Amino acid sequence: MQIGYKLAAEGYGPEELVRQAELAERSGFDFVEISDHFHPWLDNQGHSPFAWSVLGAIAARTERIGLATGVTCPTVRYHPAIVAQAAATLGLLSGGRFTLGIGSGERLNEHVVGRGFPDSVHVRHEMLREALEIIRLLWRGGYRSYDGRYLRVEDARIFDLPAAPPLIAVAAGGEEAAEIAAALGDGLFATEPRQEIVQRYRDSGGAGPRYAEVPVAWAEDTHRAAAAALETSRWAVTGWKVMSELPNPVNFEAASATVREEDILAQFACGTDPDRYAEVAQTYVDAGFDRLVMQNAGPDPDGFADFYHRELDQRLRALTPRG
Secondary structure (H helix, E strand, C coil), X not given: CXXXXXXXXXXXXXXXXXXXXXXXXXXCCCEEEECCCCCCCCHHHCCCCCHHHHHHHHHXXXXXXXXXXXXXXXXXCCCHHHHHHHHHHHHHHXXXXXXXXXXXXXXXXXXXXXXXXXXXXXXXXXXXXXXXXXXXXXXXXXXXXXXXXXXXEXXXXXXXXXXXXXXXXXXXXXXXXXXXXXXXXXXXXXXXCCHHHHHHHHHCCCCCCEEEEEEXXXXXXXXXXXXXXXXXXXXXXXXXXXXXXXXXXHHHHHHCCCCCHHHHHHHCEECCCHHHHHHHXXXXXXXXXXXXXXXXXXXXXXXXHHHHHHHHHHHHXXXXXXX
């Protein structure tokens, strides 16, 4: 079991994200994972820096902790050749500590370049397959070309490649994506404790690490923690089918307008009770995940880091699937 810390790029500027990564390293986390967005989910979050620049700075300012994107879409806003080059460079700068999290994307971030975002989830998955094939091809070295149905590469070569390519964790919100993760990835990435996704990944031959984001909100007072999560992170309770489709923060504002504090308390671990944190984390362990990412929506990242170090680190690592 490894425990990671989510760098919420929608809620903090680049300097603060780098500081939080250093704090996470000192607090005993195994890795940090950063969202790769163009927009925040809600306007009041107020930030969305370029994740790859932040990761480069983190690589230079840390020594041990792993780095990961959670996740990058390599099909619309980025071309997969650019993602392959960026990931190879970060693999070198981090001394092999980087994991490339890849997914089919959200309309929120991908529509901004004016190329459209496919309405069909199946088309998005086929584009993701092609992108992963391109990334793998370019990491083999030499000049490469690829002529797919949706994506093309012409005489492209990445000159700076690490000795071992970064691991690729593929995000899955359903069973079709889990099959892609097994076929073309080195691991699985998810945001919900759905055992059927892990099972399909395993049944399809997937044997790598399985990442999942665990929703928490730390503050000295449970109500204050839940209120902070409600203010900035209520979009998280809408589910993946909503999260992948809406185009702008104003749409998420409307879609989450009826979310209540009790909805947050039902899904998030809020406050200072380590039993509640273990209870929420256990649902992901039972579903088959072995890389838990603490996604703190509370107002005090330093307080949460101290709480994690004192109360949660060894306890979460000791969790095993029930039954």
